[in-house]
Amino acid sequence: MIQGCENQQIQALARRAPRVAYRVANAVAALAEPGTLALFGFGAGSARPDDPRCVQVALESFDAPAPMEQWQVDAPVDYGTDGALRWSAGGGWLFAAIELDERDHGGTTATAKSAYEQLHHFVAARGAQHVLRVWNYLGAINRGEGDAERYKHFCDGRAAGMGDFFAEGFPAATAIGHHGDVHRLQVYLLACDQPGCRVENPRQISAWRYPRQYGRTPPSFARAMVLPAQDALAISGTAAVVGHASAHLDDLDAQLHETLTNLEALLASAGMAAGFDTQSPLKAYVRHAADAAYVREFLQHRLPGVPVLLLHGDICRSELLVEIDGWRYA
Template structure:
């Protein structure tokens, strides 16, 4: 186990800071006091020596490299590895991640089962066991028909691997498909010593109550999570869905408007102002690279102040063209 030097005093009730940073600053960020995690969106998922650094198998739809994502806490940070699991913790917060090859676990269901079993077993031993937010990136999420669709297989394995760890309720989450040739599953989370407050969207059915048409195992996540000791909100992947049904098939502009309406409904449910400011980073997943300019123009008009990271990725339903997650900090 290693410890990153820091001049910060541990403050367990203060949430992490999340921001985007220039691509060439990774080493500087890792040396900064209180760095909990640094994410590279270079599409490679290559191994990094520092457990706080994670290469995510998604890339930007443009020719320009994506900015880094930086998580920072006002505390001394320690970090280490346990087999395939990499982690860091400080100030009452914890980052943990696993990257598994499906071929070693019998496919997406087995890989999801193994990744969540390992993650939950690790968290059970930690004081920061309360998961606030999860991210899941798996290869070719929409391949397969009916119950054989890869996303549905992933959902079944995930729930099986969780067992009763989330018996008090599911955290906020995102699940997006990447396009690497290697069938890698990457799961990472932000957890805390204290539980957060789960937030649902009154315009949408809770995901774990979805009807059978979406698979034998419904998705297992809350629409958002309010962080303890703060009005800040960790927002799940949000798309053009009302009730449980996808809206505006094939119409990108209409899907963008519906998605933004859902995001504003979440903010309203959380008693937060219905806007995103310059400290509220958003991550935007675009299915088709050619749609990126339209998406960027829409965001520039409707959420002009929010830092944005556009990534090329497949939304869990074939008919959905765009999905947005992110943070609303008080």
């Protein structure tokens, strides 16, 4: 359900949501377009101009040529760097990204702590202090057993580094394992000078309330976030989880069906009409490359016309084969 938004009225000056689109285009030309807040390339071969707004995400695309993801706002955009951080801002919106090498920061936990401390300090000094959405990409996310798993170490470090970063409530988020340099951690976020509305899924236990079996520190994210003008829903990484348990082990088809059921539950909780359309870009993270063709065919059949970026990534639970996140515009 939507948390704390039952009586919120849409204000005349509410910030219109950034427009998110997947495009096969020249990166330099895309960055020159008015209002470009951020531009993402995917995989080792993606172009990365020397611009703070541009991020080369360490996930390979199953599409060729691989499209870029572009965020645009209705305002001029300023941008720059602050130590290891890259940032851009315009129209009340803030993008910030950081990439760290674990070898320089003492391992997985300490690196996650450092990344979130730096992001916290930077965002706190800006006018756009409401963090609405975060993406986390780390190498070998499922390596290690029990509490020694790298994802669980990441969760420990994230919690240690955030402090009161999310005192008003957790943002929507994604955490996916990439297949690049195992020591590479990438985190980026979208913040605004106006708050959003957190959305939970009635079919699932809130992530921060997971039982101890999922680690010393539960994941810290909301299932989705309604953006300030209530014109878009930012959807967290969503998989075949019911209650707190993973469903349909080793059954890709059933996991895909369950994931779409969870996505529809989120739309209903956000007060949105069912279904996705051609203006609702999604990402599907696929664990096994051999499954990509099936996932593409399944989603084209179930979500005709919906732009889906298919990426090779490991889900934060080793038994899960696919995860979907993205945007739904009102």
